[in-house]
Amino acid sequence: MKRDCYIGVDLGGTKILAGLFNQGLSCIGRAKMKTKAYRGPKAVIERILACVGVLMQEQETPISRIKAIGLGAPGAVDPESGTVLFAPNLPDWKKISLGPALEDKLQVPVRIENDGHICVLGVHRVEFASRPRFLIGIFIGTGIGAGMIIDGKLYTGFNRTAGEVGHMVVQEGGPKCSCGNRGCLEALAARPAIYRKIKAMIENGDKSVLTEIVGEDLEGLRSGDLRKAMKRGDKVTRTVVEDAAYHIGIGVANLMNLLNPERIVLGGGVIDALKDLMLPTISETAHLHALAGTDKGVQITATKLGDDAGITGAAVLASGR
């Protein structure tokens, strides 16, 4: 049988998404599973394999048709050995030989990269026909990561760890971050920070329709619930989401002042659910904080690939394009 398909896998702190792609890099099917990261690396690798298995079943495609698999992991990665060096949002992931483990089971070549790098690669190669020379992608979900295209190529840096925009300090002495420091962008604007602030406000006595939507304890709160609450005019949600958008705007301005990219694209679960509600504040704050001339002609948009940015980039990686 001819090997004429690719699989792209997006391994996140919350969920695993796998997509089947044809040679033209169009997505022809998806499968999704919870990561259950607390179970540790071995169990998560089993879940990646299970997710790929479900995808192949649903698409009625045998693994023998897969040319290569690409995977984006939320942390520092050594693509040559296929190792995840560390992943702040995946407990106990230190020097995990992920690529070889998957190759061993699936008997297909597996390439891995950092998820921020992967997402911007997907956006650059598949979404933008113009192929901007200088593109930065910022992806906001459980964590905040970035990927950069410089001179038309993926930029990964000296130790291949570039793009850790989530750990850019924008508020010295600010809230504690998972990395141990204070005032990182991630500690101010990623999904857990948003949820934490909402819970604190409600515990403080503020009323919110979120308790109607998901229950008093707010267990199982999701980005989509924030959207529903904002659409119903909920003040608590609006205050917290706009605050997060402001911090992201500061982060975007810092990147514009520093790197003067041609385009900035935003993505990830939080943006995917709330883009029309967050983008005006992000954009306004960013332009307000950009030095004159720096942001001239620079567009800030949400990726049209939405939640598929990761699997698309992973498929691009698999294809070697």
Add this chain to the structure above:
Amino acid sequence: MKRDCYIGVDLGGTKILAGLFNQGLSCIGRAKMKTKAYRGPKAVIERILACVGVLMQEQETPISRIKAIGLGAPGAVDPESGTVLFAPNLPDWKKISLGPALEDKLQVPVRIENDGHICVLGVHRVEFASRPRFLIGIFIGTGIGAGMIIDGKLYTGFNRTAGEVGHMVVQEGGPKCSCGNRGCLEALAARPAIYRKIKAMIENGDKSVLTEIVGEDLEGLRSGDLRKAMKRGDKVTRTVVEDAAYHIGIGVANLMNLLNPERIVLGGGVIDALKDLMLPTISETAHLHALAGTDKGVQITATKLGDDAGITGAAVLASGR
């Protein structure tokens, strides 16, 4: 007569430095003048010409031996037209046709670039024989600028304004910056911020040997005076300089997390005067705030070119190397 020399000019907010360079890009003489920026662009251009005139006189070299002149300007520059688009620390510099004005008077080709870009170019081409692929230079004086070498080449971005690290917000809501925003690195750690904090502490009743060294009103305070005071164990100076070093360390960490460079080099008047006193705190803070793995093997040093980084880079620019 053979044209076998270059001139490099470093136009700063406080002083103009001009250097004569041989074909091997060794500096064979320097001349220095105050910028007197408050007099406006026309007068400053006259002063650049006067500074070059003094250099030629002192070096007994006729202008007919100069092959080309390079100049670094503290702001956004359009190198193709030789225009300074704007310069936050030079009053009234908006779309000033600096290159053509100098060419007209001197009858020698003039190339201009942003001073941060110029300085890192000088460091990369002249100081580092190893030519690191990813190098960031941060230059701290009246303002804070940066230059980046990415993949061995000078990186200037989409509108050629990259490197504005001085306007990276690291302390949201912090002190007001000359750019109009708050909490920029420059408003926390450049020379004017250091002087302002020292003056405030002394006005508040803190005792400092600086009043002995430069007089009660602290008029004419210079970076070298801070060095003398610190060497004499002055608490006020130490507190303020270490605070500035901390903020710079946060800025360096942000750059390491974001860009994962191979080397970071610090320069500019403040670093030149205080490097041994500031570098330990800068380096410690930066490594403390860098994500694990990001700073592995990354060296943070002060440029050995010292105050000559700007004129050296300008000479490199003039030579086209």
